[in-house]
Amino acid sequence: MRYTMFLYNDESAFTEPSPEEMQEQLAVYGAYIGALKEAGVFVDTDWLQPSQTATTITLKDGGKRVQDGPYADTKEQLGGYFVIDVPDLDTALEWAEKCPSVHSGQIEVRPSAMPEGQK
Amino acid sequence: MIARDPARAALDEAARASRAKLLAVLATRSGDITACEDALAEAFVRAAQSWTTTGVPNSPEAWLLTTARNHLKDHFKSATFRTTTSLESENTEGFTMENIDPNAIPDERLKLMFVCAHPAIDEAVRAPLMLQTVLGLDATDIGQAFLLPGTTMAQRLVRAKRKIRDARISFVLPDRDDMGPRLESVLEAIYGAVAASWTRGAESDDPEHDLDREATFLSDLLVDLGPQEAEALGLAALLNFIIARREAQQDDAGTLIPLRDQDAELWNRRRLVRAETLLRRAKNAGDIGRFQLEAAIQAVHCDRRKSGKTDWISIVQLYEGLLRLTPTMGAAVAQAAAIGEAYGPQAGLDVLEKVEKNSGKNYQPLWAARAHLLEMAGQNAEAAYDQAVRLTKSAKALAYLSRKRERARHRRECGTVKADTD
Incomplete structure (x- = not known):
């Protein structure tokens, strides 16, 4: 079953990383992605720019509305995600526990709702 | 006595003894508790039709399992199911039901319990979920035990079962590291079942009520599973103390006899010995917990027999120790009552005064304890008994409290309000 791990972080706690720190971050996440691939559970991932770069759009109330900023203006913001394919929730939680960002923020784990064969 | 319809009797027996076991076997394999409950209900309906005409099968359990399993397979093949869920094909096709031997059905109730106690399930619904799935209580009874309307409880239970299915929480026993917190919820639910057993007990003609038997069976299983878990031992001890007193707990008319008035000779000695052994093992296992303390309190009460x-x-x-560990209203009221017995009724009444600030005015045990202490103090207890009667849901306690209220009224009318020596 596919699960998406949503990585939430308090952006205000972030400082601009130095090039060395950036390299280190990339290496840490690279190793994690490597482990996911090696276990054969990796599906997809992305690392997002800060939420001030977000633009939100809706057609919900008839007209088109485009707004600057993220959908929810909360302290903890979505910073990235991983999609993995594992047998059950416990296994997904084990992988979430190994994700580097679990030490600095929250990870929300959600099962896929997509019927099999349409993924 | 009129001979009972054998089909009806076999159905009742299967519902009592096999329902949870069958549900556990089906649910551990399909992950969908609601669908399994529906399939089992359907199997029971068909059994009611078929067994009366063609006779009770050799193994009712195997018959029910096979019927429920077929119903479940149809459900998973159905069009609505396929378009509304995301279960993968392996789970619907393979659905490893074929390899359960209907004549040797494994007992997977503990797995079912531990799924209900998974940290991904809302903490408040874990114990209710176990009571419903493993012990077969209905949402209204559970709601009553957890002070919630039945409909609210039913909604929460449905939501929790959906989460287990959709997030695919697997039905496995947790390993040692994860056991601790989940064990706590499991123990809580088993204890809740014994409390519920007492309120429902009047329906049963068996002194050791069905739920008592189920609950002790499960707590024994837990003790076998983790002999070093002090709290599992503590709960098993507590249950044995409580169940040992069942016979002495009510008179022939079904009226409650409170612990202090019970005939200790009626307590079940075999159970008491077992309880004491379990309590000793719990003490040796270290870690004093809530259930061990409650068992120790019961042990002191039961020492009265000697x-x-x-x-x-x-x-x-x-x-005092229990309140420090788990400050509950029930324990606070019970302590106030004990203070009244140990240091005089006024001391107990003073403590109750403080407890009321937390519990509010609608907590039944508070009024029952207050009425008793007022009576001990030789004061008019009629109004307190009125409140206790108004708030009581158990028929047995109602009969007892009503009688006490009548006596309090009688004393007031005769102008002789003095300590009750009954």
């Missing part, structure tokens, strides 16, 4: 009197001071102290 010594002829109750050591209320020890009971007050044990409640």
